Amino acid sequence: DHDIRMHVFNKMCTKATPCFLISRSLPVPEELTTAAEEHKIPILRTRESTTYISSILTEYLRARLAKRTSIHGVLVEIKGMGVLLTGASGVGKSETALGLVQRGHRLIADDRVDAFQKDHNTVVGEAPKILKHLMEIRGIGIIDVMNLFGAGAVKNRTEIQLVINLVNWDPKANYDRLGFQENTREICNVPIPQVNIPVKVGRNIEIIIEVAAMNFRAKKMGYDATQTFDNNLTSLISEHSKEDTNKVPHND
Known part of the structure; x- marks a missing residue:
């Protein structure tokens, strides 16, 4: 009855109550309106279902309340894939990102990237x-x-799927030439694949990064050029071994 409803709604109106949200455009009970006005708590109403609203609120709060970390780097989106450019100050991260924007890709953040964990793997x-x-x-x-460059050259946020670490070229260093090395960088307790790319005069870093992103996507889709090369090499060695075996004279 009226008295019980007033008691219940007044009990729900606490200092910790941010608002009341009514789904499916249901009518607002008169007792709720009275209690909410007295305690100065807003009442919101939506046409959406309770399940849908709960899902949206959960995702929103998870992102807003997630633990965040700040990373020195540049975040760009290459063909729909978030790529974080890292490296020492002055290595050319911003200039490289500018070149990628000119090639039709998107900038998310320059110099400092705020990262947060969306779920266990993202x-x-x-x-x-x-x-x-x-x-x-x-x-x-x-x-x-x-x-x-226009609105199409920027984006507010994106998933970080690949880290490309730019390093100054060192002629004495041993760089990965076949792609067998698989490195990762942990961001917000999530391991993200990382590729190290040496930078020196004459190398078109924008194209190299673009190809690195496309190659990473191909690997995720099941095609690995490194594995193909390894299989071809194994097959070639096997063929030569058979030919050498056939050339060896056999004693009756």
Whole structure:
């Protein structure tokens, strides 16, 4: 009855109650309106179902309340895949990202990337509000990528699927030439595949990074060029071994 409903709604109106949300456009009980007005708690109403609203709120709160970490680097989206560019200061991360934007890819964050764990296997990166859509290019200064290249050149956030670490070229270093090395970088307790790419004058880093991203996607889809090369090499060695065996004279 009316008195019991008033008692229940007043009990629900606590200091910790942010609002009331009514789904399916159901009518608001008169007692709820009275209690909410008295305790200054807003009442929201939506046409959506309870299940759908619960799902949306859960995803929103998970992202907003997730533990965050700040990474020094540049986050770009290459053909729909989030690629985090890392490396020492001055190695050319921002300039490389600018080249990728000119090739039709998207900038998410420059200089600093705020990352958070969306679920057990997914890490999302975005730009801090103060750096959103902005990029620093040495010799030019701060540029507004959205203003210069249009809305299609930027994105607010993306999943970090690959880390590409840019390192200055060292002629004495032993770089991976066949792709057998599989490195990872842990971000928010999630291991993310990492590729190290040496930088030196004359190398088109933008194209190399673009190809690295496409090759990584091909691996995820089941095609591994390194494995194909290994299989071809094994087959070739096997054929030569058979030929050498056939050439050896046999005693009756």
